[in-house]
Amino acid sequence: xxxxxxxxxxxxxxxxxxxxxxxxxxxxxxxxxxxxxxxxxxxxxxxxxxxxxxxxxxxxxxxxxxxxxxxxxxxxxxxxxxxxxxxxxxxxxxxxxxxxxxxxxxxxxxxxxxxxxxxxxxxxxxxxxxxxxxxxxxxxxxxxxxxxxxxxxxxxxxxxxxxxxxxxxxxxxxxxxxxxxxxxxxxxxxxxxxxxxxxxxxxxxxxxxxxxxxxxxxxxxxxxxxxxxxxxxxxxxxxxxxxxxxxxxxxxxxxxxxxxxxxxxxxxx
Amino acid sequence: xxxxxxxxxxxxxxxxxxxxxxxxxxxxxxxxxxxxxxxxxxxxxxxxxxxxxxxxxxxxxxxxxxxxxxxxxxxxxxxxxxxxxxxxxxxxxxxxxxxxxxxxxxxxxxxxxxxxxxxxxxxxxxxxxxxxxxxxxxxxxxxxxxxxxxxxxxxxxxxxxxxxxxxxxxxxxxxxxxxxxxxxxxxxx
Numbered sequence: 063x064x065x066x067x068x069x070x071x072x073x074x075x076x077x078x079x080x081x082x083x084x085x086x087x088x089x090x091x092x093x094x095x096x097x098x099x100x101x102x103x104x105x106x107x108x109x110x111x112x113x114x115x116x117x118x119x120x121x122x123x124x125x126x127x128x129x130x131x132x133x134x135x136x137x138x139x140x141x142x143x144x145x146x147x148x149x150x151x152x153x154x155x156x157x158x159x160x161x162x163x164x165x166x167x168x169x170x171x172x173x174x175x176x177x178x179x180x181x182x183x184x185x186x187x188x189x190x191x192x193x194x195x196x197x198x199x200x201x202x203x204x205x206x207x208x209x210x211x212x213x214x215x216x217x218x219x220x221x222x223x224x225x226x227x228x229x230x231x232x233x234x235x236x237x238x239x240x241x242x243x244x245x246x247x248x249x250x251x252x253x254x255x256x257x258x259x260x261x262x263x264x265x266x267x268x269x270x271x272x273x274x275x276x277x278x279x280x281x282x283x284x285x286x287x288x289x290x291x292x293x294x295x296x297x298x299x300x301x302x303x304x305x306x307x308x309x310x311x312x313x314x315x316x317x318x319x320x321x322x323x324x325x326x327x328x329x330x331x
Numbered sequence: 332x333x334x335x336x337x338x339x340x341x342x343x344x345x346x347x348x349x350x351x352x353x354x355x356x357x358x359x360x361x362x363x364x365x366x367x368x369x370x371x372x373x374x375x376x377x378x379x380x381x382x383x384x385x386x387x388x389x390x391x392x393x394x395x396x397x398x399x400x401x402x403x404x405x406x407x408x409x410x411x412x413x414x415x416x417x418x419x420x421x422x423x424x425x426x427x428x429x430x431x432x433x434x435x436x437x438x439x440x441x442x443x444x445x446x447x448x449x450x451x452x453x454x455x456x457x458x459x460x461x462x463x464x465x466x467x468x469x470x471x472x473x474x475x476x477x478x479x480x481x482x483x484x485x486x487x488x489x490x491x492x493x494x495x496x497x498x499x500x501x502x503x504x505x506x507x508x509x510x511x512x513x514x515x516x517x518x519x520x
Binding site for chain 1: 478479480481492493494495496498499500501502506508509510511512514515517518519
């Protein structure tokens, strides 16, 4: 793919951006690791993707995600969050990320009118704190910040189907776009829709890949319908939160998003 | 340099209107356009905005006297884009206090841009892009957080125009059979 975007019709760009206009074909390189129980695919487009600073940045991305997993994993008994919940670590001794993510979780519940929650409650059970739904998007945002520092690249960081697309220094206005295919929830391996993204997040929630796992916070019951919901927007935490909430109640979330996330789009398949 | 001058001229005599696509974080998926100033209702030529010295020197629409505009404008459906009928903006007034103004099509380095605004009791209540510099759907989509386009195509990973795949969360096991995995394989070094 050597698709380049139309430069933005804004004022003439800085000299750096103009100089970065590719006269050579764009290379593409992928890095894949399994972290947080899912495949993390980092793809980079640049004129020369074999640069050592790209290698280093990719290494930092995966190191950051592994650190996030150490802090937040609910599947690892030795994670900080598990030890916190077990009383082995005091709140004041935690990584500052804990407070940051907790704040996001509270905000997400409020902003979605309770259609997203980080407090999982099966019927009859005491709600348990599970920030997983926020942590993934937040972690990808943290890692993307590292990639923005790398000059002359465009990147897409995909964590198990939810991704952030962005670019490094000097690429504003000339960064290539990425064609994101949205998988057909009714037929694996088939692409039901496509969207072009230069910078932003694409998040999809559904049951196709893992079976039913999204619960309706209002009832605690697992959402039984099929299909998927996709949100395209500026930020992966919120795209993910809205996509999950929309899977629970598409009509209500469509209305909420019109008011509270007007920059994002929602697609229900 | 001439492009910068063009741009300055058009903005001096113009309103800079943001596209109606709201965005945040300076996202590249947003854009803004410069629109030529609307002419007033009583005049189909020149400008009546005497307070703006720049416009008195350059009739509205003069920004289209770019060499390249001749090719582009002959095919254009917008008469105002011609450099000879430079200020052909039409305005249609309806109710007292509500008027719409179509700016001249401005030839930017990226193509022709034309914006129409609605003014109600002295305030701009609406702006619409009548003409945009991109000619195909794909280019247009990247200027906002687009709604994905539905298709019926069965995508083959080996011969695909898809860069990445979004779907319900893939586990490590499911990944092996996934389309994303096939795309990754093609680009691993």
